[in-house]
Amino acid sequence: MSQSTKTAHAPAHGAHHSGGDHHDPGFWRTYVFSTDHKVIGIQYGVSSLIFLFMGFLLMLAMRWQIAWPNQPIPVVGPLLEAVLGQPASGGVLGADLYNSFGAMHGTIMVFLGVVPLGFAAFGNYLVPLQIGAPDMTFPRINMASFWSFLVGGLIMMVSFFIPGGAAQGGWTSYSPLATSIPTDGQTYWIIGMVFLITSSLLGSVNFIATVIQLRAPGMGWMRMPFFTWAQFVTAFILLLAFPPLEAAAVLQLMDKVAGTSFYLPTGLITGGKLADISGGGSPLLWQHLFWFLAHPEVYVLILPAMGIVGEVIANNSRKPIFGYRSLVYSVLAVGFISFIVWAHHMYLTGMGTKISTFFQTTTMIISVPSVIILTCLFLSLWGGSIRFNSAMLFSLAFLPMFGIGGLTGLPLGFNFSDIHLHDSYYVIAHFHYVVAPGSIFALFAGVYYWYPKATGRKMNELLGKIHFAGSFVFMNLIFFPMFAQGIAGMSRRMSDGGASYMVSDATADVVGRLAKSVIDANVGISVAAFLLGVSQIPFIINFFMSMFRGEKVTSDNPWDATTLEWQTPTPPPHGNFTESIKVYRGPYEYSVPGAARDFLPQNQPSRA
Amino acid sequence: MDIPYTVMPRRDTGLYNAKLGIWLFLASEVMLFGALFSSYILLRVGSYPGVWPHGLLNVPVGTVNTLVLICSSVTVVLGWAALKANQFAKYRKIQAITLACAGMFCCIKSYEYYDKFTHYEVILKDGRVIDGHLVEKVGGGQLVDGRRQPPEAIVIHGVEFPADAKAAGMAKVPLIHNLEKASGHHLEHKEFRIPWSDTKKVQNYGPWHNTYLAIYFTMTGLHALHVIGGALVIGWIWGPGAAMWKSDPERYTNRVEVSGLFWHFVDLVWIFLFPILYLL
Numbered sequence: 001m002s003q004s005t006k007t008a009h010a011p012a013h014g015a016h017h018s019g020g021d022h023h024d025p026g027f028w029r030t031y032v033f034s035t036d037h038k039v040i041g042i043q044y045g046v047s048s049l050i051f052l053f054m055g056f057l058l059m060l061a062m063r064w065q066i067a068w069p070n071q072p073i074p075v076v077g078p079l080l081e082a083v084l085g086q087p088a089s090g091g092v093l094g095a096d097l098y099n100s101f102g103a104m105h106g107t108i109m110v111f112l113g114v115v116p117l118g119f120a121a122f123g124n125y126l127v128p129l130q131i132g133a134p135d136m137t138f139p140r141i142n143m144a145s146f147w148s149f150l151v152g153g154l155i156m157m158v159s160f161f162i163p164g165g166a167a168q169g170g171w172t173s174y175s176p177l178a179t180s181i182p183t184d185g186q187t188y189w190i191i192g193m194v195f196l197i198t199s200s201l202l203g204s205v206n207f208i209a210t211v212i213q214l215r216a217p218g219m220g221w222m223r224m225p226f227f228t229w230a231q232f233v234t235a236f237i238l239l240l241a242f243p244p245l246e247a248a249a250v251l252q253l254m255d256k257v258a259g260t261s262f263y264l265p266t267g268l269i270t271g272g273k274l275a276d277i278s279g280g281g282s283p284l285l286w287q288h289l290f291w292f293l294a295h296p297e298v299y300v301l302i303l304p305a306m307g308i309v310g311e312v313i314a315n316n317s318r319k320p321i322f323g324y325r326s327l328v329y330s331v332l333a334v335g336f337i338s339f340i341v342w343a344h345h346m347y348l349t350g351m352g353t354k355i356s357t358f359f360q361t362t363t364m365i366i367s368v369p370s371v372i373i374l375t376c377l378f379l380s381l382w383g384g385s386i387r388f389n390s391a392m393l394f395s396l397a398f399l400p401m402f403g404i405g406g407l408t409g410l411p412l413g414f415n416f417s418d419i420h421l422h423d424s425y426y427v428i429a430h431f432h433y434v435v436a437p438g439s440i441f442a443l444f445a446g447v448y449y450w451y452p453k454a455t456g457r458k459m460n461e462l463l464g465k466i467h468f469a470g471s472f473v474f475m476n477l478i479f480f481p482m483f484a485q486g487i488a489g490m491s492r493r494m495s496d497g498g499a500s501y502m503v504s505d506a507t508a509d510v511v512g513r514l515a516k517s518v519i520d521a522n523v524g525i526s527v528a529a530f531l532l533g534v535s536q537i538p539f540i541i542n543f544f545m546s547m548f549r550g551e552k553v554t555s556d557n558p559w560d561a562t563t564l565e566w567q568t569p570t571p572p573p574h575g576n577f578t579e580s581i582k583v584y585r586g587p588y589e590y591s592v593p594g595a596a597r598d599f600l601p602q603n604q605p606s607r608a
Numbered sequence: 609m610d611i612p613y614t615v616m617p618r619r620d621t622g623l624y625n626a627k628l629g630i631w632l633f634l635a636s637e638v639m640l641f642g643a644l645f646s647s648y649i650l651l652r653v654g655s656y657p658g659v660w661p662h663g664l665l666n667v668p669v670g671t672v673n674t675l676v677l678i679c680s681s682v683t684v685v686l687g688w689a690a691l692k693a694n695q696f697a698k699y700r701k702i703q704a705i706t707l708a709c710a711g712m713f714c715c716i717k718s719y720e721y722y723d724k725f726t727h728y729e730v731i732l733k734d735g736r737v738i739d740g741h742l743v744e745k746v747g748g749g750q751l752v753d754g755r756r757q758p759p760e761a762i763v764i765h766g767v768e769f770p771a772d773a774k775a776a777g778m779a780k781v782p783l784i785h786n787l788e789k790a791s792g793h794h795l796e797h798k799e800f801r802i803p804w805s806d807t808k809k810v811q812n813y814g815p816w817h818n819t820y821l822a823i824y825f826t827m828t829g830l831h832a833l834h835v836i837g838g839a840l841v842i843g844w845i846w847g848p849g850a851a852m853w854k855s856d857p858e859r860y861t862n863r864v865e866v867s868g869l870f871w872h873f874v875d876l877v878w879i880f881l882f883p884i885l886y887l888l
Contacts, residue, residue, distance in 0.1 A: 259816035575609030
């Protein structure tokens with residue numbers, strides 16, 4: 001490095017200082033176009049909670065149609081007809097609109113709800129705090145990530161109101177189906193996805209760079225909180241798995257608007273006519289590219305949730321988390337293996353038994369580190385003095401719920417049993433157990449646990465426990481019967497809930513002729529879904545009311561926690577730490593024998 | 609608030625933030641283009657034997673374009689080295705060559721695209737096929753009920769294939785271009801004036817024409833977007849952004865380095881695209 005560049009560096013550094021803190025950036029730069037990771041985290045959090053709620057409402061409309069096919073939806077039906085017109089004529093959710101809602105329910109829940117909440121919201125707010133950094137490495141790119149996310153989300157929302165409505169090809173958008181539907185919904189979906197992928201790219205680069213570059217002195221890799229580890233691995237998955245979906249989306253966009261045939265085979269017939277295309281494409285190609293993202297995406301949904309549960313359990317059982325190193329290595333293993341399991345979604349495509357066997361093997365292998373993680377979290381409870389607050393209840397419920405979700409996945413991972421279970425309600429039940437009572441419970445736990453840090457007030461415990469009890473009961477009432485429906489042969493794609501396939505109990509079988517009892521379960525599930533919605537009311541009230549009326553915290557560390565995010569002022573100011581921070585110990589030093597208190601913060605030099 | 613390591617490298621990683629950031633970004637780009645290359649392989653392996661077209665692209669033109677990009681890769685390093693040696697004026701000159709190369713690449717690529725979009729395959733109702741470049745479309749083009757009317761006739765400079773070419777097993781129609789080479793027939797190039805009413809199908813060699821052209825346009829198009837994006841960034845740093853050289857030369861040099869890393873990646877993608885699309 002030359003001499004002159006070194007000398008010229010000094011005044012520039014000084015100039016940089018004066019640009020930073022010493023003026024009030026004003027309302028817009030503080031709350032809207034903010035580059036502060038905490039504000040961006042909250043922006044992500046609020047918008048993804050809203051998207052989650054919208055995705056849930058779509059599902060409620062679908063559940064009505066499943067339980068009471070072709071009857072007008074009470075109250076909401078006329079409203080739908082007024083807004084969407086013919087597809088909702090008579091206030092009935094028609095089959096096309098059902099398909100649209102189904103596709104968008106999946107898209108919204110995965111890409112606009114759970115991932116932005118678990119990864120972007122919690123990650124943005126907490127990762128820099130937990131590693132003792134002043135902000136993300138690239139604050140402006142971080143802001144761009146959020147706005148790109150919001151634009152992508154809005155494009156998805158707008159697509160409901162275009163002629164023909166939103167995408168109808170399912171969240172998996174399999175070609176040629178998705179390409180052949182003669183409306184523009186799919187084009188909007190693709191363009192929306194490109195924005196969301198851009199957002200996740202900018203976010204993941206930022207997360208990885210932040211964790212690698214901005215750890216405070218003393219914050220070695222094996223002193224990082226489990227949550228940060230989970231986010232770090234998640235960021236790598238997003239960084240490397242999303243681009244193939246972007247490539248897939250570009251190819252599908254070309255099929256849709258430029259008349260290419262990447263996914264359209266020779267001799268394709270649509271609408272009873274031979275399609276006017278060059279042909280020669282491969283429908284399997286889309287599935288490979290899609291699942292190359294979408295299976296790792298499952299771990300994007302679950303790893304941040306596991307991270308949250310790890311933090312909450314360590315704190316509320318007042319003892320070190322069991323097997324910290326095993327947890328870290330397991331998360332890394334899950335991250336790696338998640339890239340080579342994708343084709344277990346494709347056993348029925350005829351891709352060949354050898355390939356199926358390979359992916360069946362890797363699928364069984366990936367369950368090993370997942371089980372290690374869950375086991376460590378269970379064992380962390382052993383001998384703890386557990387505090388049963390709302391955050392802990394949700395975390396505790398996460399463990400068996402995720403357990404059910406994971407174990408019921410094994411029959412789907414074996415290709416022989418998948419032949420029967422594929423595309424049935426069993427699949428729906430399986431992955432919802434992973435994501436809904438799994439991930440979403442953990443995310444609720446995270447909201448209850450970190451709310452005092454972000455606002456300075458605790459959420460109401462009574463409302464929290466009502467919220468928990470309702471959610472826990474109704475989640476299970478919704479999803480458990482679906483296992484039985486799926487095993488009985490009920491396909492997940494039927495807009496009338498299988499009514500048109502109903503036969504007398506004596507002639508029912510598992511290849512599509514359904515017994516009345518199987519179909520009658522739809523009503524109970526739909527009622528439970530509605531009551532699940534009602535159970536969220538205490539949460540919504542609690543979330544907003546506690547901002548103003550909640551019990552004020554008396555210290556910056558109301559849960560007596562060890563990790564660094566609790567060693568900042570409440571709420572943390574721009575730049576996070578008021579003094580330079582140094583880390584002396586691991587993340588979970590609870591109940592250390594001989595210590596003065598039952599927790600030793602990471603930045604506390606001595607045991608006194 | 610100051611974010612550490614924005615300019616100076618962190619001791620244990622040896623990197624400043626932006627350099628790590630661009631490498632991560634490039635990892636993601638590798639996966640993006642990797643997926644497209646994989647798609648290319650899958651589509652090509654999955655095509656019927658003998659259907660994949662060869663020789664549709666002009667190899668000498670592609671070679672020149674490859675050399676242009678390689679040249680820009682050299683200059684982008686030299687420009688950064690000049691800054692490291694504190695020779696700003698030299699950097700300005702060398703990096704100007706990089707930008708010129710980027711512009712030249714885009715010009716040559718546009719010429720190649722233009723060549724494909726004016727290259728037509730006309731299938732006549734009697735089964736003959738005429739393949740060649742468009743000379744003119746005669747008449748037509750007026751709007752009737754919001755739809756553009758077809759021309760009265762179309763003039764093509766190219767070759768004519770007999771109606772029985774397919775039956776003779778010489779080639780399939782989408783592969784008409786390979787026919788001349790494969791059959792050893794010498795076909796005379798001349799101008800054909802074809803009344804529109806005689807045609808069954810008129811299509812130019814755009815991405816819709818066949819899977820090869822589809823992947824050609826998609827991959828080179830996406831690559832061209834990267835070239836344009838990279839050139840815009842390098843150009844901004846070179847031009848209006850150069851004021852930073854006076855205020856913070858080290859950070860400025862880093863910017864040149866990071867944009868150069870991206871530029872190398874864009875070149876590398878082309879180094880793979882050229883053989884798979886032009887040569888193989």
